[in-house]
Amino acid sequence: MKDVDTNRLSADEWDELNFPRPEVQEFDRVVERAISRRGFLGGVLAFGSGAAVMGTSFLKGTAAMAQQTSRFAFEALAPQIDNTIHVPAGYNWNVLVRWGDPLFSDAVGAFDPRNGVSVEMSDRVFGENTDGMELFNIGGREILVVNSEYTNREVNLPHAAEGVPGSLDDVRILQHFQGVSVLEIAEGPDGWSVVLDSPYNRRIHHNSPMTFDGPAAGHPLMQTEADPTGMSSLGTMNNCGSGRTPWGTYLTCEENFNGYFGATGDMPADEVVAAGYTRYGIGADGWGYDYHKWDARWDVSQNPNEPHRAGWVVEIDPANPDATPVKHTALGRFKHENAAYAIAPDGRLVVYMGDDERGEFMYRWLSRDIYVPGGDTSTLLSEGTLSVAVFEDDLTGRWVPLTPETTGMDPAMIAIFTRMAGSAVGATTMDRPEWIAVNPTATEAYCCLTNNSRRGVLTDAGTVRTNAGGDAMTVNGPNPREANNFGQIVRWRPDGGDHGADGFSWDLYVMAGNPSVLEGPGAGSENINAGNLFNSPDGMMIDTSGLIWIQTDGDDSNEGDFEGMGNNQMLAGDPVSGEIRRFLTGPNGCEVTGLTWSSDRRTMFVGIQHPGDNGGDWPDHGGSLARSAIVAVKRDDNGLVG
Numbered sequence: 001m002k003d004v005d006t007n008r009l010s011a012d013e014w015d016e017l018n019f020p021r022p023e024v025q026e027f028d029r030v031v032e033r034a035i036s037r038r039g040f041l042g043g044v045l046a047f048g049s050g051a052a053v054m055g056t057s058f059l060k061g062t063a064a065m066a067q068q069t070s071r072f073a074f075e076a077l078a079p080q081i082d083n084t085i086h087v088p089a090g091y092n093w094n095v096l097v098r099w100g101d102p103l104f105s106d107a108v109g110a111f112d113p114r115n116g117v118s119v120e121m122s123d124r125v126f127g128e129n130t131d132g133m134e135l136f137n138i139g140g141r142e143i144l145v146v147n148s149e150y151t152n153r154e155v156n157l158p159h160a161a162e163g164v165p166g167s168l169d170d171v172r173i174l175q176h177f178q179g180v181s182v183l184e185i186a187e188g189p190d191g192w193s194v195v196l197d198s199p200y201n202r203r204i205h206h207n208s209p210m211t212f213d214g215p216a217a218g219h220p221l222m223q224t225e226a227d228p229t230g231m232s233s234l235g236t237m238n239n240c241g242s243g244r245t246p247w248g249t250y251l252t253c254e255e256n257f258n259g260y261f262g263a264t265g266d267m268p269a270d271e272v273v274a275a276g277y278t279r280y281g282i283g284a285d286g287w288g289y290d291y292h293k294w295d296a297r298w299d300v301s302q303n304p305n306e307p308h309r310a311g312w313v314v315e316i317d318p319a320n321p322d323a324t325p326v327k328h329t330a331l332g333r334f335k336h337e338n339a340a341y342a343i344a345p346d347g348r349l350v351v352y353m354g355d356d357e358r359g360e361f362m363y364r365w366l367s368r369d370i371y372v373p374g375g376d377t378s379t380l381l382s383e384g385t386l387s388v389a390v391f392e393d394d395l396t397g398r399w400v401p402l403t404p405e406t407t408g409m410d411p412a413m414i415a416i417f418t419r420m421a422g423s424a425v426g427a428t429t430m431d432r433p434e435w436i437a438v439n440p441t442a443t444e445a446y447c448c449l450t451n452n453s454r455r456g457v458l459t460d461a462g463t464v465r466t467n468a469g470g471d472a473m474t475v476n477g478p479n480p481r482e483a484n485n486f487g488q489i490v491r492w493r494p495d496g497g498d499h500g501a502d503g504f505s506w507d508l509y510v511m512a513g514n515p516s517v518l519e520g521p522g523a524g525s526e527n528i529n530a531g532n533l534f535n536s537p538d539g540m541m542i543d544t545s546g547l548i549w550i551q552t553d554g555d556d557s558n559e560g561d562f563e564g565m566g567n568n569q570m571l572a573g574d575p576v577s578g579e580i581r582r583f584l585t586g587p588n589g590c591e592v593t594g595l596t597w598s599s600d601r602r603t604m605f606v607g608i609q610h611p612g613d614n615g616g617d618w619p620d621h622g623g624s625l626a627r628s629a630i631v632a633v634k635r636d637d638n639g640l641v642g
Contacts, residue, residue: 011256011335012358012432071547071574072581073639076531079566080585081558083616085608087584090636095619096185096192096605098629099128099148103183103194103201113624116158119169122176123203126183126194128156129628130594130607132242132338132539134250137599138319143200144605145250145318146181146594146630147239153288155612155625168294175206175291179236180252182318192603192632202321206235210314214329214382215411221273221308222416226297233309234297236325240356241338241435241539242594243313246349247377250316252325253336255356257310259287265301273304279419279468280334282307308416313339313353315381328381331365332402332418340436340445344500347371349380352445354433358452359467360419361427362389362436364399366500386414388427391506393477397492399502400425423469431455431479431487434538439575441546443497446509446575448537449479449488450553456482478506481521485561486512486535488525489550491575509548509575512537516564527578533565534582539593543642544601548573550580551606553591568592570606572642584633589614594630597642604633604641 074088087093100111102125110121117125127148136143151174153163165171184198195201210233216222222230240255263284268274277283282300291298297306311333317323331339334355342350347370353363367384371377387399400406402414407424414421431452438445454465456475466472475482478490488511495503512535513524536554543549550571555562570584570592586592586608594607611618612626619629635641 076581081566081588083587083618085586087633093631093633094191096630096632097126097194098627101126105196116156116625119173122173127181128177129609130630131240133594133596134242134244135596136318142185143318144183144185147242147252148178149240150238151177152610152612165290171291171294179205180239206237208235210325210327212327212329216329216415219412221305224303224305236314237310243339246371250318251339252314253338254311255335258282260289260291261298261300261307262286262292263301264299268304276417329415330382332363332386333416334418337434340438342438342499345498348500350499352436354436354447356432356434358432358454359429359473361422362430362433388422391428391477395505397504397506423471429467429471429473431484435540437540437542439542439546444491444493446489446491448540449490450536450538451487452484455479455484487537489537514561527580532580532582535565541595548575549595551592587611587618589616601640602638606631606633
């Protein structure tokens with residue numbers, strides 16, 4: 001094996017390198033299945049956006065209508081390739097807060113443009129690599145809660161060779177920069193800013209106390225020497241997407257937790273633990289964070305159960321700084337992207353979730369009890385049924401409950417090893433299910449399927465690639481392209497207009513592609529054109545008017561198959577007409593991720609992650625360290641934004 005710079009590998013690339021997937025299913029079976037579905041695939045690929053259900057004239061007719069009755073309040077933005085942000089004419093943007101900006105007066109000046117932040121101040125400043133976020137109005141105050149997904153070690157440890165931690169202090173810096181930032185913000189004559197020393201301000205990071213509830217709480221696989229009860233832990237990590245509850249709390253989602261662990265001695269020999277490590281991608285070396293060399297909690301040769309205590313949805317109360325965050329094990333353990341809620345007609349809570357890895361699954365939580373505003377909510381994320389999605393090629397699907405009867409696993413094991421439970425019931429392998437959004441104006445939901453370069457691709461032995469559980473990644477209904485480098489967005493409508501129903505119908509809202517340089521599947525769906533090219537849809541929110549805001553994390557080389565796409569971006573889509581327009585472009589090298597609005601809807605807050613991936617120095621410039629940030633986007637006339 002040739003030397004690989006693990007600092008530059010994506011999570012999927014690292015998993016593939018360290019945990020090559022098993023090879024199953026002969027090529028003849030793949031071909032036979034593809035041929036039997038040729039007619040269906042042709043309809044989806046040619047028309048997208050519901051055309052497979054509504055007929056081939058659907059987008060052709062609505063495209064013309066969209067020209068005359070567009071709901072967009074802006075002109076489409078051209079692609080950009082420079083090192084700044086662009087928004088349409090009539091809009092403006094300003095930085096609200098950056099990695100290293102103070103949350104408290106004692107941290108003013110803590111960030112040094114060349115040296116970053118010291119360990120002493122690392123938990124007193126705004127976190128690194130912003131991702132999912134939500135805004136809460138608490139007693140008339142605007143409280144922003146923001147995820148910090150991971151660190152760019154070479155940026156965050158500029159004193160360390162290649163960003164490799166050389167001490168426990170280095171590890172603490174990285175641990176503190178990640179997690180969640182809670183901060184009060186306010187708008188003044190000079191725009192939006194952080195309210196220093198607000199009683200709501202706090203950092204929740206890799207060393208913050210947490211508690212567990214649900215079926216896995218207290219289980220022997222959750223117990224460690226530091227916590228023999230298995231009921232509490234330290235830290236939340238790799239906080240990717242987010243969500244909120246109808247009762248006003250924040251849900252942060254732990255995604256690529258596996259890369260933080262390593263081993264200084266032998267890997268665990270227990271068969272159950274070892275099988276879980278393989279399915280979830282936990283190895284001896286990790287991603288290069290090297291926590292395990294300086295902090296024994298992350299050393300699986302000493303603490304083999306510690307990884308079981310990560311990979312959960314965590315509930316945070318932004319109104320109560322003294323409240324301990326809760327890890328809800330009933331919602332399953334996997335690489336959570338985000339958590340999007342709906343209320344079923346009978347009052348039960350529904351939470352949709354995706355597992356962001358190639359070939360993994362989509363899930364739905366349905367509470368046992370009903371949500372009553374102002375009532376008891378203590379059981380709504382701990383008592384109920386977790387199900388996994390099965391998509392059929394006839395544009396129908398169903399949620400299959402993960403129970404002892406369907407999986408042969410007890411409730412705690414279903415929670416801890418949710419991926420195995422999904423495999424046991426034949427869940428549909430998906431192209432990296434990332435953000436899910438529920439439409440507030442129609443009974444439907446959407447999921448970004450970002451990409452999957454392994455879908456349908458054969459190994460040298462002529463077998464099709466699988467996920468880590470051996471489930472074949474052949475082409476299937478919502479994932480109809482081999483070697484999918486562009487991604488798509490699947491939409492589903494629950495039977496009877498009831499998010500609590502077990503059945504649903506589905507279609508593809510959009511298939512990203514490049515009709516300017518490719519034909520056939522690579523061109524994407526009909527609502528993709530030279531003016532709105534993008535790839536790898538990742539983040540997604542739907543505003544109160546029903547417009548879909550799509551954020552990308554893909555190839556920004558602007559070359560080859562990606563020519564004309566420019567930097568990563570945010571687009572707006574109309575689910576009725578199918579029209580999609582580019583609204584914002586980020587600095588090159590970044591991912592655009594995380595979106596929320598001020599209470600008056602006159603400001604849109606957008607996250608810019610890892611702007612230094614190309615060695616840039618956005619937003620400070622002048623040779624400063626690159627800094628992820630949240631920007632505030634407004635209309636020049638102070639009108640509503642989204």
